[in-house]
Amino acid sequence: MENKRVKLSILGISFSQVQAGAYALIFSEENGIRRLPIVIGTPEAQSIAIVMEGITPPRPLSHDLMCSIFKKLNINLIEVVIYKFEEGAFFSELILENDGITYKIDSRTSDAVALAIRTNSPIYTTEEIMQNMAVVFDEQASSVEEDYPKKVKEDSDDEELSSLRLEALKHRLTDAVNEENYELATKLRDEINRRENIS
Template sequence: MKKIKLDIVGLSYSQTQSGAYALVLGEVNGRRRLPIIIGGFEAQAIAIEIEKMTPSRPLTHDLFKSFAQSFNINIEEVIIYNLVDGIFYAKLICNDGKKTTEIDARTSDAIALAVRFECPIHTYEFILATAGIMIEGNDFVFLENIESPTEEKSPSSQGSYASLTDDELKEKLQQALAEEAYEKAASIRDELTKRNAL
Protein backbone atom coordinates (compact mmCIF):
# COMPACT_ATOMS: atom_id res chain seq x y z
CA MET A 1 0.00 0.00 0.00
CA LYS A 2 1.17 3.50 -0.82
CA LYS A 3 2.05 5.59 2.23
CA ILE A 4 0.94 9.22 2.59
CA LYS A 5 3.18 11.62 4.50
CA LEU A 6 1.60 13.73 7.24
CA ASP A 7 2.68 16.84 9.14
CA ILE A 8 1.35 18.23 12.41
CA VAL A 9 -0.77 21.26 11.54
CA GLY A 10 -2.71 21.82 14.74
CA LEU A 11 -3.18 21.02 18.39
CA SER A 12 -6.00 22.48 20.44
CA TYR A 13 -8.40 21.76 23.27
CA SER A 14 -11.16 19.42 22.10
CA GLN A 15 -14.59 21.01 21.86
CA THR A 16 -16.27 17.60 21.90
CA GLN A 17 -14.53 15.68 24.71
CA SER A 18 -13.77 17.20 28.09
CA GLY A 19 -10.12 16.96 29.13
CA ALA A 20 -9.04 15.83 25.66
CA TYR A 21 -7.17 17.56 22.84
CA ALA A 22 -7.49 17.46 19.07
CA LEU A 23 -4.26 16.72 17.23
CA VAL A 24 -4.63 17.57 13.54
CA LEU A 25 -2.31 15.95 11.01
CA GLY A 26 -2.24 17.29 7.47
CA GLU A 27 -1.52 15.51 4.21
CA VAL A 28 1.74 16.89 2.78
CA ASN A 29 0.98 18.63 -0.53
CA GLY A 30 -2.71 17.90 -0.03
CA ARG A 31 -5.85 19.41 1.50
CA ARG A 32 -6.97 16.56 3.72
CA ARG A 33 -6.63 16.69 7.51
CA LEU A 34 -6.71 13.81 9.98
CA PRO A 35 -8.04 14.87 13.41
CA ILE A 36 -7.10 12.57 16.31
CA ILE A 37 -8.38 12.98 19.88
CA ILE A 38 -5.57 12.53 22.42
CA GLY A 39 -5.10 12.94 26.17
CA GLY A 40 -3.87 16.07 27.89
CA PHE A 41 -0.50 14.68 28.96
CA GLU A 42 0.33 13.45 25.45
CA ALA A 43 -0.79 16.79 23.99
CA GLN A 44 1.48 18.57 26.45
CA ALA A 45 4.41 16.30 25.50
CA ILE A 46 3.90 17.08 21.80
CA ALA A 47 3.45 20.82 22.35
CA ILE A 48 6.54 21.14 24.56
CA GLU A 49 8.73 19.60 21.85
CA ILE A 50 7.16 21.59 19.00
CA GLU A 51 7.58 24.82 20.94
CA LYS A 52 11.19 23.84 21.84
CA MET A 53 10.56 24.34 25.56
CA THR A 54 13.08 22.70 27.87
CA PRO A 55 11.61 21.03 30.96
CA SER A 56 13.76 21.04 34.09
CA ARG A 57 13.57 17.23 34.22
CA PRO A 58 13.02 14.86 31.28
CA LEU A 59 9.46 13.91 30.42
CA THR A 60 8.65 10.26 29.67
CA HIS A 61 9.11 10.68 25.91
CA ASP A 62 12.42 12.49 26.45
CA LEU A 63 13.55 9.63 28.68
CA PHE A 64 12.60 7.12 25.97
CA LYS A 65 14.64 9.08 23.41
CA SER A 66 17.70 9.20 25.69
CA PHE A 67 17.36 5.49 26.45
CA ALA A 68 17.03 4.57 22.77
CA GLN A 69 19.97 6.72 21.73
CA SER A 70 22.14 5.22 24.48
CA PHE A 71 21.71 1.87 22.73
CA ASN A 72 22.03 3.32 19.20
CA ILE A 73 18.37 2.79 18.42
CA ASN A 74 16.73 5.30 16.10
CA ILE A 75 13.08 5.73 15.18
CA GLU A 76 13.07 6.03 11.40
CA GLU A 77 9.34 6.37 10.82
CA VAL A 78 5.91 6.40 12.48
CA ILE A 79 3.05 4.75 10.60
CA ILE A 80 -0.62 5.16 11.49
CA TYR A 81 -1.60 1.85 9.98
CA ASN A 82 -5.17 1.10 11.05
CA LEU A 83 -8.45 2.56 12.28
CA VAL A 84 -10.87 0.30 14.16
CA ASP A 85 -14.03 1.56 15.89
CA GLY A 86 -12.67 5.11 15.93
CA ILE A 87 -9.31 4.12 17.42
CA PHE A 88 -6.13 4.79 15.44
CA TYR A 89 -3.31 2.25 15.55
CA ALA A 90 0.32 3.24 15.07
CA LYS A 91 3.72 1.62 15.02
CA LEU A 92 7.29 2.80 15.36
CA ILE A 93 9.80 1.64 12.75
CA CYS A 94 13.06 1.36 14.71
CA ASN A 95 16.59 0.51 13.60
CA ASP A 96 19.73 -0.24 15.60
CA GLY A 97 22.04 -0.36 12.57
CA LYS A 98 21.67 -4.12 12.21
CA LYS A 99 17.97 -4.81 12.01
CA THR A 100 14.67 -2.98 11.65
CA THR A 101 11.93 -3.64 14.20
CA GLU A 102 8.28 -2.58 14.28
CA ILE A 103 6.87 -1.65 17.70
CA ASP A 104 3.17 -1.15 18.37
CA ALA A 105 2.35 2.18 20.05
CA ARG A 106 -0.53 4.43 20.93
CA THR A 107 -0.81 7.04 18.19
CA SER A 108 -0.36 9.95 20.63
CA ASP A 109 2.86 8.43 22.02
CA ALA A 110 4.11 7.65 18.51
CA ILE A 111 3.61 11.29 17.44
CA ALA A 112 5.30 12.59 20.61
CA LEU A 113 8.30 10.40 19.75
CA ALA A 114 8.21 11.35 16.05
CA VAL A 115 8.69 15.05 16.89
CA ARG A 116 11.61 14.18 19.18
CA PHE A 117 13.35 11.90 16.68
CA GLU A 118 12.42 14.22 13.78
CA CYS A 119 11.17 11.27 11.78
CA PRO A 120 8.39 11.22 9.17
CA ILE A 121 4.78 10.34 9.99
CA HIS A 122 2.85 8.30 7.41
CA THR A 123 -0.59 6.77 7.00
CA TYR A 124 -2.50 4.94 4.28
CA GLU A 125 -5.15 6.15 1.84
CA PHE A 126 -7.97 4.12 3.39
CA ILE A 127 -7.45 5.87 6.75
CA LEU A 128 -7.52 9.36 5.20
CA ALA A 129 -10.55 8.36 3.11
CA THR A 130 -12.36 7.10 6.23
CA ALA A 131 -11.44 9.66 8.89
CA GLY A 132 -9.92 12.57 6.98
CA ILE A 133 -11.59 15.91 6.40
CA MET A 134 -11.10 18.23 3.43
CA ILE A 135 -10.26 21.87 4.15
CA GLU A 136 -11.15 24.85 2.01
CA GLY A 137 -9.10 28.00 1.55
CA ASN A 138 -5.59 28.68 2.79
CA ASP A 139 -3.79 26.29 5.08
CA PHE A 140 -3.05 27.49 8.57
CA VAL A 141 -1.25 26.31 11.66
CA PHE A 142 -2.78 26.64 15.10
CA LEU A 143 -1.11 25.63 18.30
CA GLU A 144 -2.94 26.71 21.40
CA ASN A 145 -1.73 26.66 24.98
CA ILE A 146 -1.79 23.15 26.35
CA GLU A 147 -3.16 22.80 29.85
CA SER A 148 -3.13 19.87 32.18
CA PRO A 149 -6.75 18.72 32.54
CA THR A 150 -6.36 18.67 36.34
CA GLU A 151 -5.39 22.31 36.69
CA GLU A 152 -7.70 25.30 36.64
CA LYS A 153 -6.55 28.51 35.03
CA SER A 154 -7.22 31.53 37.21
CA PRO A 155 -9.13 34.23 35.32
CA SER A 156 -6.62 36.91 36.29
CA SER A 157 -3.51 34.95 35.26
CA GLN A 158 -3.75 35.69 31.53
CA GLY A 159 -4.10 39.47 31.80
CA SER A 160 -1.54 39.83 34.58
CA TYR A 161 1.42 39.25 32.22
CA ALA A 162 0.68 42.42 30.23
CA SER A 163 1.74 44.61 33.17
CA LEU A 164 5.17 42.94 33.58
CA THR A 165 8.41 44.02 31.92
CA ASP A 166 10.26 41.75 29.48
CA ASP A 167 12.90 40.96 32.10
CA GLU A 168 10.23 40.07 34.67
CA LEU A 169 8.52 37.84 32.11
CA LYS A 170 11.79 36.05 31.27
CA GLU A 171 12.41 35.46 34.97
CA LYS A 172 8.88 34.09 35.42
CA LEU A 173 9.37 31.87 32.34
CA GLN A 174 12.52 30.32 33.83
CA GLN A 175 10.74 29.83 37.16
CA ALA A 176 7.74 28.17 35.47
CA LEU A 177 10.04 25.79 33.56
CA ALA A 178 11.92 24.93 36.75
CA GLU A 179 8.59 24.14 38.45
CA GLU A 180 7.46 22.12 35.41
CA ALA A 181 4.44 24.44 35.05
CA TYR A 182 4.40 24.16 31.27
CA GLU A 183 0.95 25.71 30.75
CA LYS A 184 2.07 28.82 32.61
CA ALA A 185 5.36 28.84 30.68
CA ALA A 186 3.46 28.67 27.38
CA SER A 187 1.31 31.67 28.37
CA ILE A 188 4.38 33.69 29.35
CA ARG A 189 6.15 32.70 26.13
CA ASP A 190 3.08 33.79 24.12
CA GLU A 191 3.15 37.22 25.81
CA LEU A 192 6.87 37.62 24.99
CA THR A 193 6.28 36.50 21.39
CA LYS A 194 3.40 38.97 21.02
CA ARG A 195 5.61 41.83 22.24
CA ASN A 196 8.48 40.91 19.92
CA ALA A 197 6.10 40.85 16.94
CA LEU A 198 5.08 44.48 17.51
Protein backbone atom coordinates in the same frame (compact mmCIF):
# COMPACT_ATOMS: atom_id res chain seq x y z
CA MET B 1 -4.74 2.63 -3.75
CA GLU B 2 -5.50 1.60 -0.18
CA ASN B 3 -1.89 0.60 0.53
CA LYS B 4 -0.45 3.90 -0.69
CA ARG B 5 1.30 5.81 2.06
CA VAL B 6 0.62 9.45 2.83
CA LYS B 7 3.19 11.59 4.63
CA LEU B 8 1.79 13.76 7.40
CA SER B 9 2.93 16.86 9.23
CA ILE B 10 1.60 18.19 12.53
CA LEU B 11 -0.57 21.22 11.89
CA GLY B 12 -1.35 21.94 15.52
CA ILE B 13 -3.14 20.95 18.72
CA SER B 14 -6.41 22.37 19.96
CA PHE B 15 -8.62 21.78 22.96
CA SER B 16 -11.35 19.28 22.17
CA GLN B 17 -14.83 20.73 22.43
CA VAL B 18 -16.49 17.37 21.82
CA GLN B 19 -14.66 15.26 24.42
CA ALA B 20 -13.91 16.54 27.91
CA GLY B 21 -10.31 16.33 29.06
CA ALA B 22 -8.95 15.64 25.58
CA TYR B 23 -7.23 17.46 22.76
CA ALA B 24 -7.35 17.21 18.99
CA LEU B 25 -4.03 16.60 17.25
CA ILE B 26 -4.40 17.89 13.69
CA PHE B 27 -2.31 16.46 10.86
CA SER B 28 -2.09 17.79 7.32
CA GLU B 29 -1.05 15.69 4.35
CA GLU B 30 2.07 16.68 2.46
CA ASN B 31 1.17 18.65 -0.68
CA GLY B 32 -2.55 18.20 -0.07
CA ILE B 33 -5.63 19.81 1.44
CA ARG B 34 -6.84 16.99 3.68
CA ARG B 35 -6.66 17.19 7.47
CA LEU B 36 -6.63 14.22 9.83
CA PRO B 37 -7.85 15.01 13.38
CA ILE B 38 -6.96 12.53 16.13
CA VAL B 39 -8.19 12.88 19.71
CA ILE B 40 -5.43 12.44 22.32
CA GLY B 41 -5.13 12.78 26.09
CA THR B 42 -3.89 15.80 28.01
CA PRO B 43 -0.44 14.44 29.05
CA GLU B 44 0.43 13.44 25.49
CA ALA B 45 -0.85 16.75 24.11
CA GLN B 46 1.34 18.63 26.58
CA SER B 47 4.33 16.47 25.70
CA ILE B 48 3.91 17.21 21.99
CA ALA B 49 3.15 20.91 22.52
CA ILE B 50 6.29 21.43 24.60
CA VAL B 51 8.46 20.35 21.67
CA MET B 52 6.44 22.34 19.13
CA GLU B 53 6.87 25.48 21.24
CA GLY B 54 10.57 24.88 21.85
CA ILE B 55 10.20 24.59 25.63
CA THR B 56 12.76 22.62 27.63
CA PRO B 57 11.26 21.14 30.83
CA PRO B 58 13.39 21.26 34.00
CA ARG B 59 13.38 17.46 34.15
CA PRO B 60 12.93 15.04 31.23
CA LEU B 61 9.41 13.84 30.47
CA SER B 62 8.72 10.17 29.80
CA HIS B 63 9.04 10.67 26.04
CA ASP B 64 12.34 12.51 26.55
CA LEU B 65 13.52 9.55 28.60
CA MET B 66 12.59 7.11 25.84
CA CYS B 67 14.52 9.16 23.29
CA SER B 68 17.55 9.20 25.61
CA ILE B 69 17.36 5.41 25.85
CA PHE B 70 17.14 5.15 22.05
CA LYS B 71 20.24 7.32 21.70
CA LYS B 72 22.20 5.46 24.37
CA LEU B 73 21.42 2.07 22.81
CA ASN B 74 21.99 3.30 19.25
CA ILE B 75 18.35 2.73 18.29
CA ASN B 76 17.02 4.85 15.44
CA LEU B 77 13.35 5.70 15.07
CA ILE B 78 13.04 5.41 11.30
CA GLU B 79 9.38 6.40 11.05
CA VAL B 80 5.94 6.25 12.60
CA VAL B 81 3.07 4.65 10.69
CA ILE B 82 -0.59 5.22 11.58
CA TYR B 83 -1.83 2.06 9.92
CA LYS B 84 -5.35 1.32 11.14
CA PHE B 85 -8.53 2.82 12.55
CA GLU B 86 -10.73 0.40 14.45
CA GLU B 87 -13.49 0.78 17.04
CA GLY B 88 -12.84 4.49 17.44
CA ALA B 89 -9.07 4.24 17.87
CA PHE B 90 -6.09 4.84 15.60
CA PHE B 91 -3.34 2.19 15.67
CA SER B 92 0.31 3.08 15.10
CA GLU B 93 3.69 1.40 14.80
CA LEU B 94 7.18 2.57 15.59
CA ILE B 95 9.65 1.42 12.94
CA LEU B 96 12.97 1.08 14.76
CA GLU B 97 16.45 0.14 13.54
CA ASN B 98 19.37 -1.20 15.55
CA ASP B 99 22.54 -2.77 14.15
CA GLY B 100 20.96 -3.17 10.74
CA ILE B 101 17.88 -4.95 12.07
CA THR B 102 14.43 -3.38 11.73
CA TYR B 103 11.76 -3.78 14.40
CA LYS B 104 8.06 -2.89 14.43
CA ILE B 105 6.66 -1.90 17.82
CA ASP B 106 2.95 -1.30 18.44
CA SER B 107 2.25 2.08 20.03
CA ARG B 108 -0.51 4.48 20.89
CA THR B 109 -0.60 7.13 18.21
CA SER B 110 -0.10 9.95 20.71
CA ASP B 111 3.04 8.32 22.15
CA ALA B 112 4.37 7.55 18.68
CA VAL B 113 3.94 11.17 17.60
CA ALA B 114 5.53 12.47 20.81
CA LEU B 115 8.61 10.35 20.03
CA ALA B 116 8.65 11.22 16.32
CA ILE B 117 8.60 14.96 16.95
CA ARG B 118 11.60 14.60 19.29
CA THR B 119 13.64 12.61 16.79
CA ASN B 120 12.55 14.45 13.63
CA SER B 121 11.21 11.16 12.31
CA PRO B 122 8.60 11.17 9.52
CA ILE B 123 4.97 10.24 10.19
CA TYR B 124 2.92 8.32 7.64
CA THR B 125 -0.58 6.94 7.32
CA THR B 126 -2.41 5.02 4.61
CA GLU B 127 -4.51 6.37 1.77
CA GLU B 128 -7.34 4.20 3.06
CA ILE B 129 -7.32 6.00 6.41
CA MET B 130 -7.18 9.39 4.70
CA GLN B 131 -10.12 8.51 2.45
CA ASN B 132 -12.23 7.30 5.37
CA MET B 133 -11.20 9.59 8.22
CA ALA B 134 -9.72 12.81 6.84
CA VAL B 135 -11.63 16.02 6.20
CA VAL B 136 -10.96 18.29 3.24
CA PHE B 137 -10.00 21.91 3.84
CA ASP B 138 -10.89 23.96 0.78
CA GLU B 139 -10.17 27.68 1.09
CA GLN B 140 -12.19 28.29 -2.07
CA ALA B 141 -15.25 26.38 -0.87
CA SER B 142 -18.47 28.02 -1.95
CA SER B 143 -21.03 29.32 0.52
CA VAL B 144 -23.61 26.84 1.68
CA GLU B 145 -27.35 27.36 1.47
CA GLU B 146 -29.04 29.69 3.93
CA ASP B 147 -30.57 26.70 5.70
CA TYR B 148 -27.07 25.90 6.98
CA PRO B 149 -25.60 29.03 8.59
CA LYS B 150 -21.93 29.83 8.06
CA LYS B 151 -21.27 29.77 11.78
CA VAL B 152 -21.42 26.17 12.95
CA LYS B 153 -22.67 25.65 16.47
CA GLU B 154 -19.87 24.15 18.53
CA ASP B 155 -22.20 22.66 21.10
CA SER B 156 -23.91 20.22 18.71
CA ASP B 157 -24.56 17.06 20.69
CA ASP B 158 -25.11 13.47 19.63
CA GLU B 159 -28.89 13.79 19.82
CA GLU B 160 -28.90 16.80 17.52
CA LEU B 161 -26.55 15.19 15.01
CA SER B 162 -28.59 12.00 14.90
CA SER B 163 -31.70 14.01 14.02
CA LEU B 164 -30.12 15.71 11.00
CA ARG B 165 -30.35 14.42 7.45
CA LEU B 166 -27.15 13.08 5.90
CA GLU B 167 -26.99 16.00 3.47
CA ALA B 168 -27.26 18.47 6.37
CA LEU B 169 -24.44 16.70 8.18
CA LYS B 170 -22.24 17.02 5.10
CA HIS B 171 -23.00 20.74 4.83
CA ARG B 172 -22.12 21.21 8.49
CA LEU B 173 -18.91 19.24 7.99
CA THR B 174 -17.93 21.63 5.18
CA ASP B 175 -18.61 24.60 7.47
CA ALA B 176 -16.66 23.12 10.36
CA VAL B 177 -13.61 22.40 8.21
CA ASN B 178 -13.66 25.85 6.60
CA GLU B 179 -13.77 27.40 10.09
CA GLU B 180 -10.95 25.04 11.16
CA ASN B 181 -13.18 23.65 13.90
CA TYR B 182 -11.62 20.22 13.61
CA GLU B 183 -13.11 18.87 16.83
CA LEU B 184 -16.65 19.35 15.55
CA ALA B 185 -15.57 18.14 12.11
CA THR B 186 -14.35 14.91 13.70
CA LYS B 187 -17.70 14.36 15.38
CA LEU B 188 -19.63 15.10 12.19
CA ARG B 189 -17.33 12.86 10.15
CA ASP B 190 -17.87 9.96 12.54
CA GLU B 191 -21.66 10.35 12.35
CA ILE B 192 -21.54 10.47 8.53
CA ASN B 193 -19.35 7.36 8.39
CA ARG B 194 -21.66 5.55 10.81
CA ARG B 195 -24.70 6.21 8.63
CA GLU B 196 -22.97 5.38 5.36
CA ASN B 197 -21.73 2.08 6.80
CA ILE B 198 -25.27 1.18 7.84
CA SER B 199 -26.77 1.94 4.44
